[in-house]
Amino acid sequence: MIRTVFTHCHYCVCLCGVKVTVDNDEVTSIEPDRDNPYTWSDFCRKGKTAAETRKHPQRLMSPMKRVGERYVAATYEEAIADIASRLKRIIAEHGADAVGTYHGNPLGFSFAGSIFFAGLLDALGTGNRYWVGSVDQNNTHVVQQAMYGSELIAMPPDIDECKCFLLVGMDPAQSKFGWTEVVPNGWTRVLNAQAGGADVIVVDPRRSNSAERANTHLAVLPGQDWALLLGLLHVTFEERLERPATAVPLSGVGTLRSLALEADLEDLSARCGIPVPVIRDVARRFAKAPRAMCVMHTGVAHNLTGTIAEWLGNALNAVTDRLDTPGGRRFESGYMDLVKIFAGFAPPTTHRTRLRNLPAIAGFHALAELADEIITPGKGQIRAMIVAAGNPVVSGPDSAALDQAFAGLDLLVAVDTVQRESHRHAHWLIPGTHWLEREGLHALFAGIMDKPFAQYANQALPPPAGIREEWSFFTDLALAMDRPMFGKRGVNGFIRATRWLAHVTGRPQLAMNPRWVEWLLVASGRQLKYGDIRKHPHGWLYREKRYGDLAAAIRTPDKTVHCAPPAFVDECRRHLAEPRSLANPEFPLMMINRRTRESMNSWLNETPGLFEQLRSNSVEIHPQDAATLQLEDGAWTRVISATGAIELPVTISPGARPGVITIAHGWGSRIFDPGETLKAQSFGANRNKLVARTLLDPLSQTPAFNTTRVRLEPLHASAQVTMHASTSEEAAVS
């Protein structure tokens, strides 16, 4: 029987509506759902090939237990009993903090998975919680907290009305404008606005595809966006180009003004590598545009100055009246008050890390600290890890150190669809599900959508026989440990009671499940009915977008937007006082990162069907640097930093700025076959091996993924031959 199922893709925040055709438990095609009123337009190969990912040849089909150097299949009951008893023993002997946890991006795309994982963490009672956001979006949370009073106040761009785009550290031609906001078809909409006369300014050390299309491309020096943004503020204040804020009251503008005016424009220009006249011109174009926005993405975030740059960009928006105004950063209130719910339901944790005494950001500690917390002996040392849909060894800095740390754990439990690089030392492998096998409403996305939109994702196929959804495993584990799910007494009893009721009545929907949480959240907003959302299989644009909701959502004590949080001002002054960076003869090049449309971090690079032409990352280098180093296009080179070394082929590209090389992340992550019939398989090299775990943005705790100093060494011919051989052997497996 042929069925058609409407859902949305869950790989990236484009959330493209898809139409899945299923014939007798096989997906026969995945196409864009053209009846989705909002999201389908950016449909790409990631969604097209989702069914192949689901049927990955190395997919885990049952829990696997490590026995010596091998894995053997086990039942969930065996897995849960063993894991529960080991965790209980570790907690009894060493305390709850001895259990560390990490979850990756894919878990964030499963509402049920993320909510019930949080419930398990509260059950364990550990403060040692780590997540992927700490190597990605932490700076936005820190800035949102300080300026707007909540880590969750996101402001999606109001693209269609914008007349001047200042896009810093982003490549929307690849990312489609998605990062911490949902802006379907975002880049096309920017180009449409440009065709209608809008000004597009792209700030990026690389001449990306986006930069190619911009009216102006500013090839800023890596990590110096803050200096450029402070320069723009300097000109804005000096030339009195500010606009009074109409949507929200501001505070701290005086302090910001003094800071910006005290800074020397020539000095800022020398720091960021953009000439003074260009800074002046851009500042004027931005401030004078009737409607404008400044948006910063990962190029800014993955730096030692990511927080102050994100702040200065927000401040520029604030003082030119781009907050919650048409064409600026619009606040979307969604269908429930998430900010309020989280403020009441999950008060911020006060836990600090043992070794560096750092606070949690958005509820989680920095992945950069994890390796040391595991290897350093003492009270509170992490002895067990639960890794859910995560690949921290590849996603985080100093991969070798974390890999080594994981090798020494008493217990490593990995929940995922396949055994990845980070799961090499796992004692237990627990199968995960693919989004085609799940259903649900992702209520947490409501506030990051650029239009009021809701879509209930339908299940295309059930998980393979015997595989439980992640949320169910997390719940079962908490029950088996007899620790209260969500950290609330009585929840376990309630869950058991509903399960019993479901069992005796033969109605499985009576057992407590994630739909109940989704329903509760929607009902709490008193705007939409959960049932009505489910009745819109293609998604629902539930009202017209509107302006003016930000003022009521702000949670700073005085209800103003804080334009000059003291910690940011101090950090900015510290950077201003530091000498400009000097040439480093040992590591003369700066390594930055890039986005690739078909990649999703370390998640999909080995998926059959994607990357039909070249399946690897490479070292993108400016022709001038290539000539100096006598490197030919395609030649192999060794990239060396103070932390590590990798080997990759060279791509000579006029796009990269001289002195800057680009290597995409997420590659070089092995997929193992726990059944051992196939060899481990990987493509490209993991560039995060080069990034230090100690050098962090002090405010966001983010490592210098985009400002790591390196040098290149040509590989001898013999080494190249071995490299080719090993790669092709591994690649041949696919």
Next chain:
Amino acid sequence: MSAPLRVAIVGSGPAGFYAANDLLKRDPASRVELFDRLPTPGGLVRSGVSPDHAARREVIATYERLAMASHRFRFHGNIEIGRQLTHEDLLRCHHAVIYACGSAGDRRLGIPGEDLPGSHAATSFVSWYNGHPDFAAQSFDLSCERAIVIGNGNVALDVARMLLLGHDRLHPTDVADHALRAFAESRIREVVVLGRRGAAQCAFTTPELLELGHHDLDVRVEHAASAGAKPAGRDARAYAVQLKLRLLDEYAARAALPDARRLVLRFLNSPLAIVGRDRVETLRVVRNRLVSGGRGDLVAESTGEISEITAGLVLRAVGYRGLPVVGLPFDAARGIVPNVGGRIVGENRRPMRGAYVAGWLKRGPSGVIGTNKGCSQETVACLLQDFAGDRLPIPDIDDQGTQRLLTERCPDRVDYLGWKKIDRHERLGGMDQQRLRVKLVDLQRMTAVASGRF
């Protein structure tokens, strides 16, 4: 236990559909029959929403599906209550009747020359370009260079936009064929939108104003009397006004586009008279100033400064107005059926048994589509209360008898299946021409398609 609740709803616009779905949901045994004068459901969603805003027509489709899924719902199109069937007929077949037939009339200006050829109600113009069968035969002379739209609500902007968008932009939409042909031959280069008061008092919404910037129109703003941007406030209303003022300032500051069609938003001007020998030639207007109205509001006051605008077409967009329904009381001053929370009341404020009202006919023509949801829910709550309290008349004709009566009195009625045939026909017709749909505008042809006699 009494027999299941049976309710007739008159009018299948948003208020009618919201009421139907609310009833079906809240009383799981209830049965609803939805009547419409036209063979097509939707009311103003079909004949009011602008063709270039087609996405907003989608709301009704969802509610149609919801109602049909209950299996306790029937649609009867092409039946006029008061002609083929009376209120009494309906009450013989149902416990209650909800009137949700909206405000089909329009408000008049009350100035000389209003009935000259070339002067029309904007509501007629909207119905005409949306293919309402009653208006399909009308004609609007678009051979002049300038048109004037009087009024400062979103309908005024809809009408002005439609006059200026041009054939190419309208072709892919579901605008009626006869209107598309007329727009193709239109010679209108300029539309003046007149507002009695200042820009801060206009009832345009921000998204509508923003949208004007997306078309290649030369937007001019005159006499906006904008006080400029004020410092940040937390009052959502004040903020909305500021946003509008700022957008208008922006349009005012834009360089003129001499080759583009022009839209003039002229504030602080009231029409005095429409002047012309055989047809509209000029509009005489007076300049206003704003004075305090005494209740904290600002009202327009004439300065006595009179001028004339040459125009061949004058459309008044000063509001819809409810029309009396045969057999029901009517509040002529407000253009609504007098009611308390949706219960229709007679002269002595006593409720009429089994008679209810929802939507614009209940509260007057204001609000967006969604406003009707709460309005209909209130009415339904009263109705269910009355049903529970045995205060509804008991129908003496059963369901089978009702169907017999309908067959007898309304041989040309169009049921839901018939409407779906029309819908399909229109969509397929559109596909051939790369248009959203080609609307049927002739009642006879509609009933022929609906009955499969096509």
